[in-house]
Amino acid sequence: MLGLALGPDGRVLTEHRVSTPQVDDEAAGRPRGTAVADAIAEVVVEVATRTGIEDLDSVAIGVGIPGMVRRDGVLVFAPNLHGAIGADLEQLVATRLGRAAVGIDNDANCAALAEHHFGAARGVEHALLITLGTGIGGAAIVGGVVLRGSSGxxxxxxxxxxxxxxxxxxxxxxxxxxxxxSGAALHRQVTEAIAAGRLEPSTTPEQLLDLARAQHPVATELVGEFCWWLARGIANLCCCFDPSLVLLGGGVGDAHDVLLEPTRQALIGELEGGRLRPPPELVPTALGSRAGAIGAALVGEQRSAR
Ligand SMILES: [Zn+2]
Structure with missing residues (x-):
């Protein structure tokens, strides 16, 4: 997990990264979420110390979580934070930091907020964020606001x-x-192509992208297939949100030099209204892997303003 201190102009003042604890709190006789909340609070204190912040009450604090975070701060589902599912993470973190509340939201929502304030969606009223990591994260900006929905x-x-x-x-x-x-999909494509004798047995997903860059026919076909599905998903989302901009981020999304153009091409064929309507602009995110943490700070600020 990444902790950072954000200046008022969006500049990152200090950052500190630690590994996310994978502990079974219940087996250790502690309430669920204890280890994760401890780790978050420790990162906040460490970042504050390194930044020279003496009074934690003088700053806004926000947390971005890779999972389904209910509006009241309870983590409902998170495939990579099993030990914290069901925990009131906002309360657990706030208590450790000696305050009544902290801001908390899903990390993709946080990233979208950051891109809207300081990044590639600055000032855009209707935009979507799609992060391609192991899975897919997403967020919608509707009327200039990150959409959380009834539960979050x-x-x-x-x-x-x-x-x-x-x-x-x-x-x-x-x-x-x-x-x-997603990253998992790319992995499956490579595994299947190797099993079918279409790629060298040692090929990795990263190498598949490199081969596509070099116009290798099988790699180009597989990446084209990947991009068609991505475009199909974006076309579905356009039916709901009609965005003018779609941001592509995440570890796999970093390969935008090979992914963006085939996705743009496929999208025109998949969009309702096809060429009769303006397609959304498809661009890479601007803030990279820090976007979630930057947005979490902004969520903290919104929470303190309430
Ligand atoms: Zn699913």
Missing amino acids: FAGEFGHLMVDPTGPRCPCGSRGCLERYA
Whole structure:
């Protein structure tokens, strides 16, 4: 997890990264979420110390969580934070920091807020963020505001079902978009192509992208397939949100030099109204892997303003 101190102009003053604890709190006889909340509070204190902040009450504090965070601060589901599911993380973190409340939201929502304030969606009223990591994270900016929905779960774009007969997803459903257009999808494509004798046995997903850059025919075909699914997902989202801008980020999204153009091309064919309507602009995110933490600070600020 990444902690950072953000200046009023959006400049990162200090940052500190630690690994996320994977501890079974209940087995250790502690309430769920204890280890995660301890780690978050420790990172906040460390960043504040390094920045020279003596009074924590003088600054806003926000937390971005990779999972479904309810509006009241309870973590409802997070595949990579099993030990904290069901915990009132806002309360646990706030108590450790000696305050009544902290800001808390899903990390993709935080990233979208950051991109809207300081990054590639600055001033854009209707935009979507799609982060391609192991899975897909998402967030919608509607009328200049990050959409949270009634419970706080809006923007789970990775689990839009695109094929009811498709492969099983860790969320329990089938054929979710992230099975076809994410780091996990790229991994599956490579594995299948190796099994079919179409790629060298040692090929990695990163090498597949490099091969596509070098116009290798099989790699170009596979990346084209990946981008078609991504475009199909974006076209579905356009039916709901009609954005003027779609930001592509995340570890896999960093390969925008090979992914953006085929996705743009495929999108025109998939969009309702096709060429009769303006397609959304498709661009890389500007703030990179810090976007979630920068946005979390902004969520903290919004929370203290309430
Ligand atoms: Zn799913």
